[in-house]
Amino acid sequence: MTKTARRRPRRSLLYVPGNNPAMVQNCSVYGADGVLLDLEDAVAVTEKDAARHLVSQALVDLPFDGVEKVVRINGRDTRFFEDDLKAIVPAKPDSIRLPKTESPEDIVEADRIISELERGNDIPVGSIEIHAMLETALALINAYSIATSSPRVTALTLGGQDLAADLGIARSREGTELLYARSHVILAAKAAGKEALDTVFTDVNDQEGLEAECRLAVQLGFSGKAAIHPSQIGTIHRAYRPNEKKLIKAIRVVKAAKDAEAKGLGVIAVDGKMVDAPVVAQANRTIELAKLSGMEVSL
Amino acid sequence: MKLDTIVNSIGRKIPRSIPGLGDLAPFDGAFARLNGSYLWSPEARTKKIGAFGDRKLASNLAEAIKRSGLQDGMTISFHHHLRNGDAVLPTIIKAIEELGIKGLTLAPSSLTDAHEIVADAVRRGTIARIHTSGVRGEIGRMISRSEMEIPVMIHSHGGRARAIEEGRISVNVAFLGAPTCDTMGNMTGSTGKSACGTLGYAQIDARNAGHVIAVTDNLVEAPLPHHISIPQYLVDQIVLIDSLGDASRIASGPARISKNPVNLRIAENAFDLIRASGLLVDGCSFQVGAGGASLAVAKYVRDYMRESSVQGGFGIGGITGYMADMLGEGLFRALFDVQSFDAAVTESVAGHPNHVEIDASWYANPFRNCVVNDLDVVVLAALDVDVDFNVDVLTGHDGILRGASGGHSDTAAGSKLSIITIPSIREGVPSIRDQVQTVVTPGETVDAIVTERGICINPRREDLAKLAKDAGLPVKDISRLKAEIEKMTGVPDPVEFDDEIVGVVEYRDGTIVDSIRKVR
Numbered sequence: 001m002t003k004t005a006r007r008r009p010r011r012s013l014l015y016v017p018g019n020n021p022a023m024v025q026n027c028s029v030y031g032a033d034g035v036l037l038d039l040e041d042a043v044a045v046t047e048k049d050a051a052r053h054l055v056s057q058a059l060v061d062l063p064f065d066g067v068e069k070v071v072r073i074n075g076r077d078t079r080f081f082e083d084d085l086k087a088i089v090p091a092k093p094d095s096i097r098l099p100k101t102e103s104p105e106d107i108v109e110a111d112r113i114i115s116e117l118e119r120g121n122d123i124p125v126g127s128i129e130i131h132a133m134l135e136t137a138l139a140l141i142n143a144y145s146i147a148t149s150s151p152r153v154t155a156l157t158l159g160g161q162d163l164a165a166d167l168g169i170a171r172s173r174e175g176t177e178l179l180y181a182r183s184h185v186i187l188a189a190k191a192a193g194k195e196a197l198d199t200v201f202t203d204v205n206d207q208e209g210l211e212a213e214c215r216l217a218v219q220l221g222f223s224g225k226a227a228i229h230p231s232q233i234g235t236i237h238r239a240y241r242p243n244e245k246k247l248i249k250a251i252r253v254v255k256a257a258k259d260a261e262a263k264g265l266g267v268i269a270v271d272g273k274m275v276d277a278p279v280v281a282q283a284n285r286t287i288e289l290a291k292l293s294g295m296e297v298s299l
Numbered sequence: 300m301k302l303d304t305i306v307n308s309i310g311r312k313i314p315r316s317i318p319g320l321g322d323l324a325p326f327d328g329a330f331a332r333l334n335g336s337y338l339w340s341p342e343a344r345t346k347k348i349g350a351f352g353d354r355k356l357a358s359n360l361a362e363a364i365k366r367s368g369l370q371d372g373m374t375i376s377f378h379h380h381l382r383n384g385d386a387v388l389p390t391i392i393k394a395i396e397e398l399g400i401k402g403l404t405l406a407p408s409s410l411t412d413a414h415e416i417v418a419d420a421v422r423r424g425t426i427a428r429i430h431t432s433g434v435r436g437e438i439g440r441m442i443s444r445s446e447m448e449i450p451v452m453i454h455s456h457g458g459r460a461r462a463i464e465e466g467r468i469s470v471n472v473a474f475l476g477a478p479t480c481d482t483m484g485n486m487t488g489s490t491g492k493s494a495c496g497t498l499g500y501a502q503i504d505a506r507n508a509g510h511v512i513a514v515t516d517n518l519v520e521a522p523l524p525h526h527i528s529i530p531q532y533l534v535d536q537i538v539l540i541d542s543l544g545d546a547s548r549i550a551s552g553p554a555r556i557s558k559n560p561v562n563l564r565i566a567e568n569a570f571d572l573i574r575a576s577g578l579l580v581d582g583c584s585f586q587v588g589a590g591g592a593s594l595a596v597a598k599y600v601r602d603y604m605r606e607s608s609v610q611g612g613f614g615i616g617g618i619t620g621y622m623a624d625m626l627g628e629g630l631f632r633a634l635f636d637v638q639s640f641d642a643a644v645t646e647s648v649a650g651h652p653n654h655v656e657i658d659a660s661w662y663a664n665p666f667r668n669c670v671v672n673d674l675d676v677v678v679l680a681a682l683d684v685d686v687d688f689n690v691d692v693l694t695g696h697d698g699i700l701r702g703a704s705g706g707h708s709d710t711a712a713g714s715k716l717s718i719i720t721i722p723s724i725r726e727g728v729p730s731i732r733d734q735v736q737t738v739v740t741p742g743e744t745v746d747a748i749v750t751e752r753g754i755c756i757n758p759r760r761e762d763l764a765k766l767a768k769d770a771g772l773p774v775k776d777i778s779r780l781k782a783e784i785e786k787m788t789g790v791p792d793p794v795e796f797d798d799e800i801v802g803v804v805e806y807r808d809g810t811i812v813d814s815i816r817k818v819r
Contacts (some may be wrong), residue, residue: 025724029564029751063752063783065785230560 009288010034010155010197010224012236013070017042018051024058027067030230031237035066039084040075040099048080052087059091069093070131075100076109085110089117095129099159102139104149106127107132111150126152131197135159136166140181143188156189157226158182160199171202173209175216185219198225207235214239241293242286250286253279254299302450302800304814309689310743314800315810319428319449323803326812329744333808340668342466344640346509351536355484356424356537357691358393360514363538364472365455367510369753371400372427373471376508377407378501378582380476380488380638383795384548385413386513387476390540392420404428407466408459408500408659409703412436413544417801421447428469431695432456433703442801443699445817451700451802453693453739453815457663457671458638458807460503464660467809473508475501475529476543480515484534485527489649493543496639496648498528502658505533513786516543525649528656550642553620554589556598563750565720568773569678572747572754575718575770576677576763581609585631586616586677586710589640590806592720596678597621604630614637615662616677616706618654623647626654635670637662637706663709665807671706671713677708681721681748683735686777688742688757690719691735693804696728698794698818704739709807711744716763723750723780729788731755731781736794738802738813743789753780795819 014032016040029033037058043051054213059069070091073084088096098110099178110130118125130152134140140163147156160178164171171177182198190197198217201210210232217225219238225236239296242250252270257280260268290297302314307325316322331337357363375395377388388407393416394747401424409432410417418437420426429451442451442691447497448520454462462468475498478491488498493516505511513532518539521531543549557563569592573579587593598621604611611631614622618636620643626634633653639645647654663671682702683691693702713718721730730750746763748755753775756764762767767774773784792802795818802815 026561026751030560031564031567062787230563258715 007292009240009285009292010068010195011240011289011292012224012227012233013068014198014227014230014233015042015072015200017072018055019043019047021054024054025062025263026050027058028063028065031233032227032230033066033224034070034094035064036097036226037071037093039080040072045210048074052084056087056091059088068095070095070097070100072097072133074118075079076106082113085113085117089114090121090125090129093128095131095154095158097131097133099133100135100139100162101132101146103142104137104145107146107149107153111152114152128152129154130199131155131157133157133159134185135162140184143185144191147188147192147194153194155195155197155223157184157197158185158199162203173203173206175213182217182220182222195223198222200226200228201232202228204229204231207231210235211239237293240289241295242290245292246286247297250283250290251297251299253283254287257283258299301798305818307811309687309738309812311813313814314450317450317803320452322350324810326741326806326810327459327549329806330739331808332810339463339465344507355534356482356539357512360391360538360540360634361398363512363536364391364394364398366470366536367512369395369400369472372402374404374406374469376442376470376473376504378475378498378504379407379409379411380495380498380500381493381544381549382495382549382551383412384545385411385476386542386544387474388414388463389416389472391514391619392416392425396420396423398812401425402427404430406470408432409433409705410435410438413548414438430454430459430462432459432705434700435702439700442513443815443818445797445799445801447801450800453704453804455663455708455803455805455807456500456659456706457665457669457703458805458809459500460658460660460664461666461807461809462805463503464508464664465809470504470508472510472511472512473501474514475505477513477529478543479517479519479523481519481521481523481531481538482537483521484513484537485521485523485529486513486515486534487523487525487528489528489645490525491515492546493517494642496644497636497656499637499662501660502529503660504550505529510535512538512767514538514540514543516540526656550645552641553643554594554641556621557591557595558577559591561722562563562592563595565592565722565749566599568751569596569718569720569749570599570603571598571678571770571772572712572718572749573716575766575772576676576764578716579603579609580613583814584612584673584675585614586671586674586714587622588678588680589617589619593678593680594619594621596720597625601625601630602814613670615674615792616710618644621650623654626651630747635662638804641772658775663706663713663807664732665709665712667715671710674710674714676716676718677710677714677719678718679711679740681719681730683730683732684719684721685732685735686781687734687736688745688748688777689738689762690740690742690745691737692739694736694815696791696794698736698796699817704804708740708812711740712807717744717746719745719748720752721748723752723784724788727788728791729781729784731777731784737804737815741806741812748777750780753784755780
């Protein structure tokens with residue numbers, strides 16, 4: 001099993017239609033931690049070629065200013081799957097989001113093609129990550145084996161709309177119908193040492209509903225959430241802003257860890273109580289999120 | 300018109316004189332005439348005194364125009380507070396044409412989309428010269444194609460007030476749309492079916508024109524029920540007409556905060572810069588426009604002031620309902636309003652004691668102790684900017700005149716912090732150029748250009764650059780940002796111009812900052 005350390009937080013990932021030049025051009029300005037350049041649902045069958053071309057050119061030519069570049073390709077069950085990978089991998093996205101992942105085989109096959117393309121394009125093999133998108137009941141059942149099927153998989157993400165359709169249920173504003181699915185994705189991802197990313201909130205005019213769903217996502221343990229409109233990004237980021245009390249505690253933990261390291265001690269203690277590695281890792285993430293939220297952090 | 304030219308202090312070729320407009324002084328720095336040595340003399344005016352009890356109410360427009368003594372070659376003025384719904388100017392021009400009067404100088408405070416008739420009036424010889432702050436649509440195309448024999452003169456709002464007061468523009472007859480006028484000639488813009496808010500530009504015309512005609516569609520018994528914008532003693536005649544225009548376009552709905560993510564990003568960057576500047580403290584003064592990113596900046600400022608319990612001193616300029624709401628909430632102590640941008644303002648103008656209607660000279664005449672000179676922060680829009688921080692708000696990417704000088708150069712020069720907000724790419728064309736087509740606001744008065752891709756700070760403002768960098772803002776060198784944008788868009792082919800000058804841009808102090816050339 002591979003435990004992957006993320007390069008940066010993925011609080012928000014914004015879907016950008018891959019066939020919309022004006023939106024693609026502005027990927028770096030929306031304020032999201034990452035963009036999901038979409039070749040799948042946002043693009044009509046007749047525009048798949050054009051979108052693929054636009055996205056691959058954009059990856060090469062446009063400044064992304066540190067925003068994670070994720071391309072959602074078409075699923076393995078479609079005729080676009082291989083062509084998408086052939087066009088996108090040479091343009092070196094940070095990650096590929098693989099929709100309709102149902103089994104480890106889907107990942108293994110994608111991994112094989114990506115590796116081949118990396119070798120053929122002088123890209124270090126393994127450098128392009130995969131977000132596995134779980135959108136069916138079967139995918140959820142296979143979640144852990146999907147997460148552990150390749151070191152490239154750095155995140156599991158829930159496809160809420162399609163899952164609801166697969167389950168034959170309607171989505172509600174509160175999202176209680178997906179509570180188990182959410183929890184299951186998180187458990188599988190965490191067990192595999194990967195990130196769990198939440199599905200979209202589809203009503204762009206309902207900031208209150210989005211805020212409630214974001215709070216739930218944070219509480220459950222999602223590392224981030226997908227957005228379908230730039231106006232959702234601020235709300236998502238606010239949900240990940242740690243409160244002052246939590247930040248102060250995190251700073252104390254990290255300081256204690258540093259002190260222990262400097263003194264060559266194997267045990268970290270805060271207020272006389274022993275603190276173990278996961279607590280330190282969480283404290284570091286809290287500090288990172290605080291900095292991203294514009295909070296002052298002095299260590 | 301081929302004219303003898305001279306190069307001004309920012310390297311722009313401008314005419315030494317224009318037949319019909321006289322000698323012109325080249326721009327020599329934004330503050331060259333404000334260093335204490337320049338002598339400015341407002342003109343003393345003479346006026347015929349009508350017999351006591353003369354009947355003010357004319358029976359119709361034609362009678363009023365005849366009684367005003369308007370003749371060929373004279374100067375007429377209008378105000379543009381009725382926005383895109385204005386029918387006063389077109390109605391008067393028609394009436395003048397029916398009387399066969401020719402060769403007039405048209406000197407409105409600005410020309411809007413409602414004033415297309417002016418292009419044909421020029422072609423028919425009714426209008427020979429134009430002084431204005433802005434032009435749009437067919438009028439702009441007509442001027443840019445060199446259909447006028449005498450170049451158009453573009454003024455800033457403060458510059459127009461100055462020019463009228465010093466007699467450079469000598470208005471013979473001012474036609475003033477009056478949403479409500481009483482039988483003695485007192486008028487206001489804040490009530491009536493054509494209510495438009497304040498009448499700040501019209502006040503200058505009323506005080507300085509040889510003859511003043513109030514044109515109203517709401518004549519009431521004296522005295523006016525609400526505050527008076529222009530008093531009776533400045534009004535010579537009153538004409539009652541059916542309608543001042545299209546009420547839905549006069550009283551446009553409240554300006555709304557943009558939902559465009561690019562505009563919001565620009566606004567956020569601009570707000571962050573304002574906050575980093577340290578100016579956003581108790582007593583601060585502020586001006587924003589109504590469009591694009593500007594109003595969104597006001598939203599961020601409002602949220603900040605609420606959260607931080609900061610109370611501003613005053614807001615000025617073109618006032619939106621948004622600013623009026625901030626006054627109502629106590630976030631500003633006062634609003635100084637020369638022009639209301641939307642219908643939501645009128646109630647505040649009429650009802651709030653600290654919503655102060657000011658005239659254009661009070662607002663921005665550089666030689667008066669004007670309000671813009673006490674301004675802390677102004678957020679302005681632009682059509683194009685250049686690497687020297689010069690700003691064009693007049694000519695589009697195709698070189699055609701399509702904008703207005705407005706209070707742009709006045710507020711940029713007067714404020715402590717002038718911020719230009721502009722999307723880095725508009726319709727696929729980059730907004731930062733080596734040289735703007737037409738300089739309206741010289742770069743020396745611009746502190747920062749804020750785009751969605753970064754903040755460019757004028758090298759003259761090292762202090763501001765340091766504050767911005769210390770605050771972790773995305774500060775970029777303007778040439779670097781230009782190159783970054785051009786990497787996406789390519790470099791557009793330059794527009795081809797003839798040498799022929801079709802217009803000149805007057806700076807607020809009366810000097811000429813740039814020329815506008817004929818588009819090939």
